[in-house]
Amino acid sequence: MSTLEQETETEAEPEAEAEPSPQESRMDAKRARAEAQERERQAREEVIDADESVTLKVFRYDPEVEGKEEPRFDDFTVPFHKGMTVLDALIYARDHYDSSLTFRHSCRQAVCGSDALFVNGQQRLGCKTQVADLDDPVRIEPLPHQDVVKDLVVDMEHFYEQMHAVEPYFDPEELPEGEYEEQRQSPENREKIKMSTRCIWCGACMSSCNIAAGDNKYLGPAAINNAYRFAMDEREGEARKEDRMRIVEQEHGVWRCQTQFSCTEVCPKDIPLTEHIQELKREAVKSNLKFW
Structure with a gap:
């Protein structure tokens, strides 16, 4: 018989952990209470x-x-x-x-x-x-x-769904020519959208909104602010901006806001949420004006 076979035969089977007895379980529970x-x-x-x-x-x-x-x-x-x-x-x-x-x-x-x-x-x-x-x-x-x-x-799942519903990502029409060229943004434009980027997705504004309380499909102030952050960024492509505006213009978008400012009052990052919603309303009006 080979040495390996001898070692295999002499190896002891690992012992399964013993289940605690009822007395041990009672003692553990007693210690936990104490x-x-x-x-x-x-x-x-x-x-x-x-x-x-x-x-x-x-x-x-x-x-x-x-x-x-x-x-x-x-x-x-x-x-x-x-x-x-x-x-x-x-x-x-x-x-x-x-x-x-x-x-x-x-x-x-x-x-x-x-x-x-x-x-x-x-x-x-x-x-x-x-x-x-x-x-x-x-x-x-x-x-x-x-x-x-x-x-x-x-449960924050619905809130996150609304945040993603505005498609919060860039789709620029033009990319930098050089491999290491940056997607440049002017200081003025950065200043314009700066406050909107401070959102921490806490949901306080959505919770304070009376419209969101009665309309489960309403995008809500946080999601609309999320849309504002991209729609007002000068690096956003025009076609993409139009698509985004169609999202916020829909029945349960910016027009549901009644300008109560409750979202702005409770925002822990001091984002002027109501102002951003109103500015998107103005953009929606301008984009739909037709001149003959």
Whole structure:
């Protein structure tokens, strides 16, 4: 018999991981409960030791967990410190009180747009909103006019579909001649579209829009701003601009805007959304004027 065959015969079969016994499962669950209780106790002590605290009234909803299918508000008392944001307070509540508390966040620099919330009756970015600027208790809800997935998380799929519906990409008629030649843009034109490029796709404007709330097909302020960014860029080809204008001129486009300025008021990047919509309306009128 060869050495290889001998080694093969003597190799032991790997043992399958044993399933935890019912007693071990109960002990694990007991330890998890004890750890959660200890975190909550420490959180209460920190609140007592803190000079100031703030109460969060947080919207809760979980359609997949029995007993939590009905929307409700949970209260969390959080120790306050200078510079604390709403996102900081939510993270504290999740880490010290209830690890199932669900919300989106990423960059914490008001760039990703993932933590848009409805705070004390207004759309705001959690990472940008200072707790010190808010009335206590701080009421935190998911963005209105959106389907709630869980707690403070809303379904953004429809919003993204509207953003892509305006075909936000260039299709210039002429390309630079040289291989390394740039697609040049004048400083004046760059200044004109600069604010429109600041959009972070947070959805706050769409959530604040009464028209979008009643018309699910309305493109919405963010998508129209997206169209503005390309339509007003001098590098855009004329034929492509006409196609884009046809998209925003349709029944559920710019003409649905009633100039309420709610989108402009809540935009965390201070984009003059309503002005951009009105300018596209003027462009639509000019493009359809016929002179005989």
